[in-house]
Amino acid sequence: MIFTTKAEYGVRLLVELGRQHDGAGAPTPVSLKAIAEAEALPLAYLERIVALLKKAGLVESTRGAHGGYRLTRQPAEIHMDEVVLALEGGVAPMTCFVAEDGSSSHGRVVCNHEADAGHGCATKLLWTRVQGGVVKALAQTTLAELVAFSNRPPQTQTATAVRNAAAVA
Amino acid sequence: MIFTTKAEYGVRLLVELGRQHDGAGAPTPVSLKAIAEAEALPLAYLERIVALLKKAGLVESTRGAHGGYRLTRQPAEIHMDEVVLALEGGVAPMTCFVAEDGSSSHGRVVCNHEADAGHGCATKLLWTRVQGGVVKALAQTTLAELVAFSNRPPQTQTATAVRNAAAVA
DNA sequence: CTCTAATCCTACCGCGTAGGTCGGAGAACC
DNA sequence: GGTTCTCCGACCTACGCGGTAGGATTAGAG
Known part of the structure; x- marks a missing residue:
């Protein structure tokens, strides 16, 4: 969930x-x-x-x-993005996702096991899109x-x- | 997460x-x-x-x-919606969300504490929108x-x- | 025909955390 | 001053995630 x-x-x-x-x-x-x-x-x-x-x-x-x-x-x-951010302390689809500043709604998102291999983690693109979809849905309500x-x-x-x-x- | x-x-x-x-x-x-x-x-x-x-x-x-x-x-x-569905066994934003059939991508979503009060749970609208955003982002990848x-x-x-x-x- | 490399299967375990409780200390109104 | 609230921090417990152990089964190589 x-x-x-x-x-x-x-x-x-x-x-x-x-x-x-x-x-x-x-x-x-x-x-x-x-x-x-x-x-x-x-x-x-x-x-x-x-x-x-x-x-x-x-x-x-x-x-x-x-x-x-x-x-x-x-x-x-x-708007609900602000509410959920306050309650959950960030909206990250994966543990490796951390926002650079507190707010995850506009801040840059970074995967913290970035440098483990030459070719980054391929899932980063996916999780970024998912997070965008969630934040968008929250902000519209x-x-x-x-x-x-x-x-x-x-x-x-x-x-x-x-x-x-x-x-x- | x-x-x-x-x-x-x-x-x-x-x-x-x-x-x-x-x-x-x-x-x-x-x-x-x-x-x-x-x-x-x-x-x-x-x-x-x-x-x-x-x-x-x-x-x-x-x-x-x-x-x-x-x-x-x-x-x-x-498409990633199918992948995540297979791996996680459903994409539900909240524990009270259960799909009527196995697939949560198109199936009807139901909140299981529906009948506890007269006025349903107000959060259902919110979680439904969030889930829609997630599934959409997954399906597009x-x-x-x-x-x-x-x-x-x-x-x-x-x-x-x-x-x-x-x-x- | 055996050795070996691989998939398969089931049981087990530690640990973090979500979810909730308890008890008490300050603050305002009667 | 007692009652009704907000506030605050310590405490507890069940559960699921992430991972391990050990083996059974299958099939190619020599």
């Missing part, structure tokens, strides 16, 4: 925040406990995940009673889309997902 | 076979030992990997002395391309890889 549950839970957490997000600048924050119950996720684990999102500046928090988290931007302005998708009646969700995926491909 | 070393080693193995592959129908087979030495990979591990490729019909073998493996098709006719890439002088490889990746994206 590609992504761990960090990405899964983190995205679902953001969707839950995006659902409560109205146009106002600073709405009432949502507590992790409420999100954990709504999505049936372990609270203690969510704490560590949301810390990653906060460090990336995607959410902000207010402590204390009636505190919680809220988005720092409009859901339509949050916004949080607002996922929020809208999650509010749709279930029987139409499958067809919509397939249609959107076909549009991407 | 996305893929394990099974995919990495398997692709490199195929590249090595493709390099020896001339136009003739049944050329002299290449032994695993030769490939293991050329690519500096553990022989015993390669045995298990090549078994997957054989089961998928991508290579055929002759046993006994001076035996080995050879491709069943021209390198230009071997043939073994012949990788063979040609691996024979190129090293100093031009990086620039070429980036250019090709940009063309895909």
Whole structure:
């Protein structure tokens, strides 16, 4: 598989925040406990995940009673490549892939067993293309889309997902 | 990361076979030992990997002395989606993704915690798009391309890889 | 006819990491 | 001051990846 549950839970957490997000600048924050119950996720684990999102500046928090988290931007302005990068710490199709700087979305990608033979590793071309496809698919999806998708009646969700995926491909 | 070393080693193995592959129908087979030495990979591990490729019909073998493996098709006719599918047993971006039939390239994809809540999982749309991007990138790459890439002088490889990746994206 | 080089097959193992828990310390609101 | 939150770091466990061991089988070479 590609992504761990960090990405899964983190995205679902953001969707839950995006659902409560109205146009106002600073709405009432949502507590992790409420999100954990709504999505049936372990609270203690969510704490560590949301810390990653906060460090990336995607959410902000207010402590204390009636505190919680809220988005720092409009859901339509949050693209999933940034989200997954914050949660997973990079999007690399193979262990030998390391980005030169932190962000793997635009940075140069380097295979670290480059000099083992005269003719480099032939798979580098392949993994580079795969990574490009993943990042592109992530960047084209916004949080607002996922929020809208999650509010749709279930029987139409499958067809919509397939249609959107076909549009991407 | 996305893929394990099974995919990495398997692709490199195929590249090595493709390099020896001339136009003739049944050329002299290449032994695993030769490939293991050329690519500096553990022989015993390669045995298990090549078994997957054989089961998928991508290579055929002759046993006994001076035996080995050879491709069943021209390198230009071997697309990487089929290869990775054979090696990794499916291309799923998340554990909850399972294909209805064996092949994940065209089969319908289903999230197995579909019915846990009223509003399905919002991440399904995202993972479907990601998987589409990966499969597309794999399907667009043939073994012949990788063979040609691996024979190129090293100093031009990086620039070429980036250019090709940009063309895909 | 045997020796040898190769494919085949199955069981085994160590180790890193994903996934999750626990307990507690600060911060705000009543 | 108690309650409700965020925050933080240590800790634990199951599992799968990556690799090894050892053998059985097949077929060409001499």
